[in-house]
Amino acid sequence: MTTFIPFCPNASCIHHRVPEGTYTAYSFLGYYCTKAHGKIPRFICSSCGRTFSAQTFSLSYYLKKAEVFAAIDGRLCNGEGIRAIGRELGQSCASISNRIGRMARNCTAMHEQLTKTAHCTESLAADGFESFCCSQYFPNNIHLLAGRDSQFVFCYDHVTMRRKGRMTETQKQKRADIDRKQQLPVRGIEKSFRRVLDEGIRISHCRDYRKPVELWTDEKQEYRRVLLRGEGIAAQAYLERRLIHRTISSKAARTRDNPLWAVNYLDRELRKDLKEHVRQTVCWGRNVNNQMERLSVYLWHHNYQKPFRIGERGEEGTHSHAQQAGYDKTFIQEWCQKIWTRRVVFTRSEYGELATMTWKRLRMTPLKKSPEYLPLRVAS
Ligand SMILES: [Zn+2]
Structure with missing residues (x-):
């Protein structure tokens, strides 16, 4: 052999x-x-x-147990919590999270390499998906940028926010205590949205300036401010009228005719399919970087595995969201065949800011004092 x-x-x-x-x-x-x-x-x-x-x-380097990557992918993306997956596969929660980390790095690499191969031509839709990590005192916004017609997710980012909304006096006191312990990023939503937009414009189609790109968002002031501030690729494109920003109220009916349908659909799917984002869940995320790794695997599954449409009689379509966005079927199939077997090495390729943050676990987990442990073999 x-x-x-x-x-x-x-x-x-x-x-x-x-x-x-x-x-x-x-x-x-x-x-x-x-x-x-x-x-x-x-x-x-x-x-x-x-x-x-x-x-x-091999993706199973250093592992002492049988490979379960495909089984984890199927279970994670269909609403199972980490402990339930571990119980079924006979592995601990830490082992399952370790394997999801490996899977997330491969998924990130495939996404980065695929999005370098072509620029698509459709309009974009962006929105923030609200969830939380660690406790309800740390709500977060997961910004998603997707193709309006294909629902292909180009990029995504995470930002932790200060808790808002109605609270009891005790809850307000607890939030004040947390405020003293934890510094959250200033203008975090704007910074995160800018990262997503810059990366999205860079990898989607704004290099091809023959036709202006349409970007749809809701009426959140932060989004407009990012574009008006004039910093970054997206804001520059906006000022030069190569990027047209259009808005619609977030209260508008969430039907297929809504220009934000792609991200509204993703909101619904994330809420349904990822256990940690289900309303009133007891399986919430405890670590931001683990949460983003699970999201990376889920969005890979959405982009490259899930059929674009279910037919009227319930039959599944034959092409993925990535193919609908115009990416090459052969390239996708070649990658998917080796995605759970071959190990991708970070230093062999160039990665964007968001992919690097996911790969190197650079996002901050609330109330965590030390930086994330990153084995040398992961960074190299
Ligand atoms: Zn050598």
């Missing part, structure tokens, strides 16, 4: 960024045996001397 060795895993080696299938500067260095994966061949790079094995390029 021949083992496919795509590149040298040493980030400073000249063979690290070579195209897959062209790396031959390595030699065989024996085997080691594992209970989970059997006999694994080892290799050494003849250029830099780094040793590695076939497992180095």
Whole structure:
């Protein structure tokens, strides 16, 4: 049996960024045996001397138990909580979260690479999905930017907000205590929306300036302020009238005729399919970065696996939201075939700001004092 060795895993080696299938500067260095994966061949790079094995390029690297990635994907995206998934698959919550982290990095990589291949031509719709993490004292806004017709999600970001709305005196006191302990970002919604918009415009179609791009949002003042402030790719495009901002009241009927239907639909699906976002859930997220990893896997599932439409008689459509947005079917299929087997390495490609934040777990979890633990093998 021949083992496919795509590149040298040493980030400073000249063979690290070579195209897959062209790396031959390595030699065989024996085997080691594992209970989970059997006999694994080892290799050494003849250029830099780094040793590695076939497992180095597998999504199950370092894992001591059978691979359950596909089972986790199916269960996570259909309303199961982490503990329920772990119970069914015979693994702990920490193990399931670890695997979701690996899956999220692959999903992020596929999304980044696919969105570099083409620019689509449809209008965009953006909105903030409200949920919470840690406790109801830390509501958050998950900004989503999607194609108006295809419902393909181009990018998404997270921001923690200060609790608002009606509260009892005790709750107000508790919020004041939390305010003293936790500094939340100033103008967080604007900053997060700007990140999403800049990234979305960069990867969607604004480089092709022949036709202005239409962006639909609700009437939230923060969205308009981001565009009027003049900072960033999207605001610049707006000032030069290459981006047209249109608004509609958030109270308008949420029908298919509503220009925000794509994001309204996503709101509904997220609320239904991801256990942590279900109303009155007891399975809420405890860590912002874990929450975003689960969201990355879910949105990958939405973009590349879920059929675009269900027919009148209930039959599922044959193409995904990504294909509806104009992305190449072969490219998607090639990636999907290896998504739960091949490990993607961060240093082999360029990533945008939002993908880097998800990959390197850079988002802040409320009341968490230390930075996120990030194994060296994840960042490289
Ligand atoms: Zn090397």
